[in-house]
Amino acid sequence: MNFINVERFTPKLIAWQKKQGRHHLPWQLNRTAYRVWLSEVMLQQTQVTTVIERYQAFLERFPTVDDLASASVDDVLAEWSGMGYYTRARNLHKCAQVVMNQFDGIFPSDPEQLESLPGIGRSTAAAIAVFAYGKSAAILDGNVKRVLARVWGVQDDLSKSAAVKELWAHAETLLPDSSEDLITYTQGLMDFGATCCTQSNPACSVKGSMTCPFLNACQAKKLNIIQNIPLKIRKVKVxxxxxxxxxxxxxxxxxxxxxxxxxxxxxxxxxxxxxxxxxxxxxxxxxxxxxxxxxxxxxxxxxxxxxxxxxxxxxxxxxxxxxxxxxxxxxxxxxxxxxxxxxxxxxxx
Ligand code: SF4
CATH class of the missing domain: 3.90.79.10 (Nucleoside Triphosphate Pyrophosphohydrolase)
Incomplete structure (x- = not known):
């Protein structure tokens, strides 16, 4: 991969988030590790509109990590009912028990320790570390992979681990120096992928109130290969x-x-x-x-x-x-x- 310099990506994204990003999602208020973790796990495979509906109900049923750990797995599955990918709910329950038993009920702040917990991958661990503890860590979920791959014109097969490893390294170089900007930057990456540089029909030029701050720098746009990025050759066998x-x-x-x-x-x-x-x-x-x-x-x-x-x-x-x-x-x-x-x-x- 050739990560040519795309001028001022990080400050542009921060400025974009402040103006056009999302600021009123329920999990953006009172950001504790428990609330961030729950929202991240819910958002992994569920549409944001559904998560908004279900997040508050889940929190009312299990207000703390202790409540979740002490519930029966059947109760957790019942509350999760209808959201699919039930392994997430079983892992939530297991993870809450590990946090209670091994970390005195407090999520660790170190991304590597977070990643060792059931159901928490590297990107989710980074999101918790950034939003709940202000630590410097890079996220790289599906939306972020798409954004970085398009802006830098990465045409490698992203179902290959070597390609993803390079994207991780690149994501780390983009982190802002100032800890004050970290939350806005990380939220900006999430928002930009979810609302502007979407999988189909991205808002490259003005679309409604949305504009892309990378229009002149984006390699995928320049080379007219947006729909080919991200490339994933390995298909899921059904x-x-x-x-x-x-x-x-x-x-x-x-x-x-x-x-x-x-x-x-x-x-x-x-x-x-x-x-x-x-x-x-x-x-x-x-x-x-x-x-x-x-x-x-x-x-x-x-x-x-x-x-x-x-x-x-x-x-x-x-x-x-x-x-x-x-x-x-x-x-x-x-x-x-x-x-x-x-x-x-x-x-x-
Ligand atoms: S120009 Fe289009 S494809 Fe490129 S980053 Fe912006 S929205 Fe995404």
Whole structure:
């Protein structure tokens, strides 16, 4: 990579953030390590509008790292319900317990120590160190990689670790000297990638109230290769998975299964995928559901069961749950939606 000098990137970004950046996001107020960490983890794979809705509710449920560590993982998953990528919620819980048990309830300020905690990668560790402790550390999330690669015209394959290593080194050279500017600069990188130099349709020239401060310096713009950057050749392999849902309702309760701690929707509640039914039960196939996960395409066949007799002995992983109790469980989005329809149909029946 050739990181030619792009004049005054850092001061320009700081000036841009002050004028056109975001200043009123809920996690920008009262920046404690706990609040910054939570927002960073939520923002990793969830849209900012959804995070704004869910962040406050999560904080109300678990106001401190101690509250989060002492909760059950089921409660944490229930509060996370619908946001997807549930490993994040399980890691939040584990990380809170490590902070309580090994750091006396106070997040460390050293980026390397932060990075050793469950679910905290290098960029998240840097964001916590900068925003909560004013330490000098570089962030490099997906948005920042795109911004740096475009401004400097980096056409290397960013799915390769050598290329990312060089971007990290470059990100470190761009950090402002003054600790006062660090927060504005880091927030500026996040804001610029999220609102101006977006993946598709970046605001190179004036767009609404947004203008790019790097218009004349940006190599991707100059060479007309914006849509080719960032280059990622390695594609995620998506495998197809077929599953059955055995949907059984009895006396205002629905039969649900706590899923195993590994695999799809680990630790969440769903309809049983296998069930021994009493002889004579009626089974009706519902409309198949398609659902896309990060690496899997699910085709789900709901099987609606009318029981004539009681179910034979049930395993510990199965439970009858009242419709009013469903909010207390961690449910994957398609299960939640299906249950909502089922409840409406039940009410309408
Ligand atoms: S000119 Fe366009 S592509 Fe280049 S940094 Fe600005 S917004 Fe991004």
């Amino acid at each position: 495998s197809k998975v077929d599953m059955n849902w055995w949907v059984v309702v009895r006396d205002g309760k629905v039969l649900l299964e706590k899923r195993a701690h590994q695999g799809i929707w680990a630790g969440l509640w769903s309809f049983p995928e296998e069930l021994s039914l009493p002889v004579g039960s009626d089974i009706l196939d519902g409309k198949p559901i398609q659902h896309l996960l990060s690496h899997r395409k699910l085709t789900i066949q709901p099987k609606l069961v009318a029981l004539k007799k009681k179910l034979p002995k049930m395993g510990d992983h199965l439970s009858w749950v009242g419709f009013a109790e469903l909010d207390k469980l961690g449910l994957p989005t398609p299960v939640k939606l299906f249950l909502k329809d089922l409840n409406l149909a039940r009410d309408g029946a």
